[in-house]
Amino acid sequence: MKEDTNFWQRLRRITIKDMMSWTVIPVLMIIVSVLVYNRLLLTIEPGSMEANMLGSYEIGFKRVGDAITEHLRLILVSTSLAIAVAVPAGILITRQGFRDFSGLILGVANVGQSVPSIAILAVFMGILGIGFKTAVFALWLYALLPIVRNTAIGIEEVDPNVIEAATGMGMTSRQILLQIELPLSFPVMFAGMRTAAVINVGTAALGAFIGAGGLGTFIIAGIPLMRDSLILVGAILTAIMAILVDFILGKIQDRLVVPTASA
Amino acid sequence: MIKFENVTKIYPGMSSPAVDNLSFTVPTGEICTIVGPSGCGKTTAMKLVNRLIDATDGAIHVLDERDEMSNVLEMDPIQLRRSIGYIIQQIGLFPHRTILENIGTVPQLLDWDEARIRHRAEELVTMMNMPVDFLERYPHELSGGQRQRIGVARGMATDPPVMLMDEPFGAIDPINRNILQNEFLRLQQEIKKTILFVTHDIDEAIKMGDKICILNVGGLLEQYDSPANILAYPANEFVEDFVGADRALKRLNLVRVEEVMNSRPPLLQATQDVKQAVGFMTEKKIRFAYVVDAAQTLKGYVRVKDLKGKTGWVEEYLEPAATSIQLTTNLKDALSEMLVVDYANVCVVDGQNRVRGLIDTKMIHESVIESNAVAEGEEV
Numbered sequence: 001m002k003e004d005t006n007f008w009q010r011l012r013r014i015t016i017k018d019m020m021s022w023t024v025i026p027v028l029m030i031i032v033s034v035l036v037y038n039r040l041l042l043t044i045e046p047g048s049m050e051a052n053m054l055g056s057y058e059i060g061f062k063r064v065g066d067a068i069t070e071h072l073r074l075i076l077v078s079t080s081l082a083i084a085v086a087v088p089a090g091i092l093i094t095r096q097g098f099r100d101f102s103g104l105i106l107g108v109a110n111v112g113q114s115v116p117s118i119a120i121l122a123v124f125m126g127i128l129g130i131g132f133k134t135a136v137f138a139l140w141l142y143a144l145l146p147i148v149r150n151t152a153i154g155i156e157e158v159d160p161n162v163i164e165a166a167t168g169m170g171m172t173s174r175q176i177l178l179q180i181e182l183p184l185s186f187p188v189m190f191a192g193m194r195t196a197a198v199i200n201v202g203t204a205a206l207g208a209f210i211g212a213g214g215l216g217t218f219i220i221a222g223i224p225l226m227r228d229s230l231i232l233v234g235a236i237l238t239a240i241m242a243i244l245v246d247f248i249l250g251k252i253q254d255r256l257v258v259p260t261a262s263a
Numbered sequence: 264m265i266k267f268e269n270v271t272k273i274y275p276g277m278s279s280p281a282v283d284n285l286s287f288t289v290p291t292g293e294i295c296t297i298v299g300p301s302g303c304g305k306t307t308a309m310k311l312v313n314r315l316i317d318a319t320d321g322a323i324h325v326l327d328e329r330d331e332m333s334n335v336l337e338m339d340p341i342q343l344r345r346s347i348g349y350i351i352q353q354i355g356l357f358p359h360r361t362i363l364e365n366i367g368t369v370p371q372l373l374d375w376d377e378a379r380i381r382h383r384a385e386e387l388v389t390m391m392n393m394p395v396d397f398l399e400r401y402p403h404e405l406s407g408g409q410r411q412r413i414g415v416a417r418g419m420a421t422d423p424p425v426m427l428m429d430e431p432f433g434a435i436d437p438i439n440r441n442i443l444q445n446e447f448l449r450l451q452q453e454i455k456k457t458i459l460f461v462t463h464d465i466d467e468a469i470k471m472g473d474k475i476c477i478l479n480v481g482g483l484l485e486q487y488d489s490p491a492n493i494l495a496y497p498a499n500e501f502v503e504d505f506v507g508a509d510r511a512l513k514r515l516n517l518v519r520v521e522e523v524m525n526s527r528p529p530l531l532q533a534t535q536d537v538k539q540a541v542g543f544m545t546e547k548k549i550r551f552a553y554v555v556d557a558a559q560t561l562k563g564y565v566r567v568k569d570l571k572g573k574t575g576w577v578e579e580y581l582e583p584a585a586t587s588i589q590l591t592t593n594l595k596d597a598l599s600e601m602l603v604v605d606y607a608n609v610c611v612v613d614g615q616n617r618v619r620g621l622i623d624t625k626m627i628h629e630s631v632i633e634s635n636a637v638a639e640g641e642e643v
């Protein structure tokens with residue numbers, strides 16, 4: 001009975017507007033990408049200076065594909081590593097004994113966040129050398145704050161009455177964390193991961209400066225040659241990727257909403 | 264049984280206690296209401312029992328599963344809390360869990376199997392007058408009153424002998440609160456739990472409590488006694504003020520209709536001859552009489568002036584009765600009902616609508632005068 005009503009309610013809720021919101025952005029992005037590819041990239045002559053700047057192999061579909069893969073790899077690796085560290089850290093600063101310091105820790109992290117990414121890259125290039133690892137490290141550093149912050153906020157926002165009821169019924173603090181606090185704070189936590197990933201898409205474009213590849217490669221090749229088309233390829237594709245990552249994660253986030261009407 | 268022995272709680276950094284040298288005993292199977300002005304330490308006192316707060320001094324003993332009194336401070340807090348029902352005003356249902364999972368919280372902690380949890384949850388929602396398919400819902404899909412009921416059901420899930428209830432009906436409108444109070448009192452007659460019931464409402468304290476514990480600011484015990492005694496002999500001015508100037512009227516809450524009614528009222532049978540009925544009423548000097556059938560079920564009433572000079576059967580002249588009162592109704596509700604329908608006397612019926620007696624305003628009046636006389640007589 002209940003399944004039924006839910007099913008129909010859900011079906012009815014999928015309106016034309018919904019279908020548009022799910023498809024318009026991706027379709028638009030694909031169209032722009034194709035335009036960029038045809039108008040900007042294909043105008044580069046093989047064997048020309050621009051082509052050489054971009055690397056030894058041919059300009060074209062494969063080069064763009066490689067850059068996208070490199071870019072995604074940077075984001076995926078750095079964001080996953082950030083999640084692995086930031087979630088436990090976020091949990092930790094909400095525990096008794098650390099609560100008093102959580103403001104301080106978040107403050108320091110906030111200051112860290114405001115250091116320009118290019119400076120971070122430059123500093124760590126000296127320590128870690130150039131290449132993928134340094135880029136991942138810098139991106140990882142940037143992704144930490146939003147995830148730590150949202151994890152802590154998500155947990156702190158859990159209705160204290162719910163926690164009190166759980167404690168009063170004899171749940172251990174571990175059970176409360178795993179069964180109550182984490183599930184209830186996950187949507188907020190996830191929003192932090194989404195922010196981190198989207199920021200990283202943009203920041204990763206700088207990775208090319210230290211030889212980590214990615215979509216920034218086009219920009220870097222375009223600047224000395226003063227070839228706007230190359231710079232545009234890099235910039236537009238990066239923007240498209242940021243929009244798409246945000247869009248997809250946003251759709252997932254919508255699914256995560258917990259019934260929060262005060263209970 | 265719950266026993267407080269010289270219990271004091273001073274919060275860290277506070278100079279004065281929140282609960283001050285508190286001693287009282289709640290007998291097994293009784294409800295003790297803790298009442299007092301805001302901030303007087305009611306919640307603190309209650310939380311000392313399941314050790315959400317630990318006492319600074321003194322001891323609290325509860326009757327454990329082996330029927331022995333044990334000091335809560337010597338018990339493992341987690342085990343202790345699982346063995347005591349806990350219900351709070353804000354309910355604190357888990358919004359991400361279904362009603363079934365919510366009710367099943369403590370059973371699940373105690374490793375009950377799924378079938379047993381479901382069976383118990385079904386039993387409880389039925390007990391709370393709710394359909395079983397509510398179990399599949401989420402808390403936000405219920406009304407405030409329904410959530411409150413689920414909160415109570417969750418606290419009773421493992422049938423704990425001792426329960427702590429902090430303003431359990433505080434967050435709902437007066438009408439629903441009244442319904443929930445009555446439901447709970449009826450339930451308590453069967454389940455006979457030992458309950459600490461915190462409220463700031465003296466009327467609720469009087470209605471729900473077998474004993475009332477009146478606290479003053481600073482966690483001082485002003486009086487611990489039965490509602491009747493507190494209303495009749497307030498220990499001091501504070502209690503007198505707290506229970507209110509209308510304490511004589513409040514005592515009407517404590518007396519049930521069946522205690523003062525006329526249990527052998529003059530009744531007519533529906534199949535009686537009219538002439539005979541008129542004779543009966545003249546003899547009894549009454550102007551009207553209630554009419555029942557062979558099974559004593561209330562059918563209505565007849566007036567003597569309608570029957571005079573008529574022939575036939577009583578049932579031909581029946582007028583429907585506008586109201587009837589249940590045996591367990593208290594005098595205050597009975598009186599208010601009588602004022603509403605403007606009847607001098609009203610039929611008292613049992614659950615099957617069988618007439619068991621008659622009550623009029625005079626009987627209520629006499630009961631008030633009587634208890635006043637007792638109270639004053641004792642005081643002198």
Ligand SMILES: Nc1ncnc2c1ncn2[C@@H]1O[C@H](COP(=O)(O)OP(=O)(O)OP(=O)(O)O)[C@@H](O)[C@H]1O
Binds near residue numbers: 274281303304308
């Ligand atoms: N964690 C705490 N730390 C310090 N003081 C507290 C703490 N909790 C309560 N108090 C103080 O102890 C006193 C008693 O508080 P408590 O919550 O027991 O009152 P209450 O009778 O339940 O009040 P209310 O009717 O408003 O719920 C109050 O003065 C309150 O400010």
Ligand SMILES: [Mg+2]
Binds near residue numbers: 305306307
């Ligand atoms: Mg309180």
